[in-house]
Amino acid sequence: MKPQLLKVPKGLQKSFSIRRDVVLYFYNRWHYHPELELIHIEQGSGTQFVGDNIRNFQSGDLLLIGPNLPHYWRCDEKYFHRGSQLYAQATVVHFSEDIFGKTFLALPENKAIHDLLVKARLGMKILGEGTDKVKTLLRELLNQTNGNPIISLMQILETLAHCEEINLLSNTQYQNEYDQYDTDRINHIYQYSISNFQKKISIEEIAEVANISPHSFCRYFKSRSRKTYSQFLLELRIGHACKLLSENRISVAQVCFESGFNNFANFNKYFKLHTGKSPMQYQKEFRKIPISGHLPTFNTAL
DSSP, X not given: OOOEEOOOXXXXXXXXXXXXXXXXXXXXXXXXXXXXXXXXXXXXXXXEEETTEEEEEOXXXXXXXXXXXXXXXXXXXXXXXXXXXXXXEEEEEEEOTTTTOTTTTTSGGGHHHHHHXXXXXXXXXXXXXXXXXXXXXXXXXXXXXXSOHHHHHHHHHHHHHTOSEEEEOOSSOOOSOOOGGGHHHHHHHHHHHHHHTTSOOOHHHHHHHHTSOHHHHHHHHHHHHSSOHHHHHHHHHHHHHHHHHHHTOSOHHHHHHHTTOSOHHHHHHHHHHHHSSOHHHHHHHHTTSOTTOOOOEEEOOO
């Protein structure tokens, strides 16, 4: 499945870009770019795809996405409702892997930053101690009017490199070998699936969205994702169930049906298979986790 190449604009006489986006909803398109992306999600929630990884995102998340690694943020459906007062906000930095030159990062003093950028090729979510400092430095860089912004960026990367809790996201490192032809097709599949996973989606239905025959769709999807469309839908549903259970607003039985399962026994079975816990155990344990705690990750090679 081929993402879209995104050309990242830079200001005049600047070697990297930083901006704050305040939008109705986030970047609703499967895309990639040769620059690394550091993003602080200040406001917003939904489902994110980074390489072959699917997980929920929420306000406060801090991520570093490597060059040419496809990614896609889809805000929750409530952000798309007519008359919604919700908005999404993020500070985003794009910079090239060789921004400091090839020899500079090879210096022994810069090994931590060099290793950080190598790991970023799989995408990473940064948590725990050090993230508050990074977010403060990002705000300062966004509003910086004097001094050298390259030094400020270096300080941010140095701080990131010494954050102790880092979750690598994708299992697959992507190469810049994409075909533009597939871009619209995969985005239609994603958008339709995320909007409709709470009901039954037949292969015939999603094949029509992709504008190919059902038999061709099965072969097409599995050849690129290394799993069936049914498995992909299951991961979306389990991820949504995790979000609902963490919010603790409705009963476990309601979560089952709100997540697209029409059989409570199957819901328990698949939830435990993916998370290692029953839905009730998950909900009870999540109450003990601080608000900054993160939801489980589900991998799918997309």
